Amino acid sequence: MAAVERFPVRAVLFDLDGTLLDTIGDLVEAANRMLAELGRPLRSPAQIHSFVGKGVAMLVRRCLTEDAHATEVEIERGIEVFRRHYAEINGDTTRIYPGIEDTLQAMRTLGLKLAVVTNKAEEFTLPLLERMGFAGRFDAVVSGDSVATKKPDPAMLHHACGLLGIGAAQALMIGDSANDALAARAAGMPVLLVDYGYSEGMPVDTIECDGLLSSALEALDRIAVA
Ligand SMILES: O=C(O)COP(=O)(O)O
Ligand SMILES: [Mg+2]
DSSP, X not given: OOOOOOEEESEEEEOOBTTTEEOHHHHHHHHHHXXXXXXXXXXXXXXXXXXXXXXXXXXXXXXXXXXXXXXXXXXXXXXXXXXXXXXXXXXXXXXXXXXXXXXXXXXXXXXXXXXXXXXXXXXXXXXXXXXXXXXXXXXXXXXXXXXXXOTTSTHHHHHXXXXXXXXXXXXXXXXXXXXXXXXXXXXXXXXXEESSSOOTTSOGGGSOOSOEESSGGGGGGGEEEO
């Protein structure tokens, strides 16, 4: 069997929803509270799961327009209503995925810099990191509204590397969706995808990447500290 390629890196960039944290319960609850308040039929958890990936505004848009019609004014109202509900419950049922704590600790011990790069808006990212005990565990946090464009555009990844003081080719991205894979490819960095996250309804093994992980711990076998 061919040896598994190890990436010479100085930093690891982590996606948040579906990679570090299982946030889907809170996202489903906030989305359905929003739909109820707007007098719309509720959505199944599975359907809302497939809508997560491109940030809050796109989640609300998909909830209101998939097999349904909504005006831009209604979508704007939906975003405001969602934000109010999500701010209230953000973190209530969120769990850290198995293996994450040990992975972060091991990467720290290796001297790697760590960042979060998430399409979640900063108003929800920072309180959630705090609540989950992750505040101060990362050298940089880039949220969906920190720069002008979200993943799959590579701008967030470049911004994170700038904050860490490294080049894009010296970082490894670990994510769960095509947004992470495409952004990493466009930035010229290797990317591994966890197979337990949210991938907008796409089978994760159909997404082009450098390997799948059933636990983030497996990433340690793919890293050679540069
Ligand atoms: O907020 C989202 O839609 C997804 O967030 P993520 O980039 O951390 O997966
Ligand atoms: Mg994700």
